[in-house]
Amino acid sequence: MELVPALARWIHLLAGITWIGLLYYFNLVQMAALKDAAADGTAAGISKHVAPRALLWFRWSAVVTWLAGAALLGAHMGDAFMLRNGFEVIGVGAWLGTIMLINVWVFIWPNQKKILGIVAADDAAKNKARRVAMLASRSNMMLSLPMLFFMANGLSHRAVLGF
Amino acid sequence: MKNPLESVVGTLISGLLLTLALVFFLKNFIVVGG
Numbered sequence: 001m002e003l004v005p006a007l008a009r010w011i012h013l014l015a016g017i018t019w020i021g022l023l024y025y026f027n028l029v030q031m032a033a034l035k036d037a038a039a040d041g042t043a044a045g046i047s048k049h050v051a052p053r054a055l056l057w058f059r060w061s062a063v064v065t066w067l068a069g070a071a072l073l074g075a076h077m078g079d080a081f082m083l084r085n086g087f088e089v090i091g092v093g094a095w096l097g098t099i100m101l102i103n104v105w106v107f108i109w110p111n112q113k114k115i116l117g118i119v120a121a122d123d124a125a126k127n128k129a130r131r132v133a134m135l136a137s138r139s140n141m142m143l144s145l146p147m148l149f150f151m152a153n154g155l156s157h158r159a160v161l162g163f
Numbered sequence: 164m165k166n167p168l169e170s171v172v173g174t175l176i177s178g179l180l181l182t183l184a185l186v187f188f189l190k191n192f193i194v195v196g197g
Contacts, residue, residue, distance in 0.1 A: 028171060089189065092189060135166075138168035138169075142175075142181060143181070145175070145178030145181065145182050146181050146182040149182050150185070
């Protein structure tokens with residue numbers, strides 16, 4: 001067992017579970033909970049104490065996942081992103097993961113900062129930010145399905161997909 | 164038509180369809196292992 005790929009794979013999985021686990025928490029739990037909490041006036045607790053912590057782990061675990069994945073691909077990064085030389089399947093997973101990382105830092109986090117009051121925004125801007133952040137988060141949940149399929153089958157695609 | 168990403172079920176169905184579309188794309192338009 002080579003040390004660097006073994007460590008990179010371990011970190012990639014640990015950080016990836018943290019990232020995608022929190023993504024599913026946001027989509028399956030927090031969105032619905034906030035709607036109900038807003039109705040009975042208890043949403044402030046989630047917005048103040050839960051969401052900022054969850055978002056902190058969410059956005060940085062996304063970065064660590066990507067970096068560990070890049071380390072794991074090593075010299076084959078070009079092959080993966082160009083979908084060639086046996087790296088076609090993992091390459092699709094790498095593309096999807098990269099799009100998801102961009103989604104986190106360009107759409108989800110900047111809009112969440114407005115929603116949570118970390119940056120100043122009026123009510124109209126907050127409502128727009130809620131919509132954009134929700135759709136970006138849902139887009140990532142949608143992309144996570146093929147991303148995990150291609151990541152999980154990237155090393156044994158011939159057996160699984162019959163290529 | 165309602166945006167499928169409005170609901171969790173719509174999101175999951177969209178993800179499943181996208182997975183199938185990407186498998187089709189890879190099998191038919193990219194020479195795997197080439």
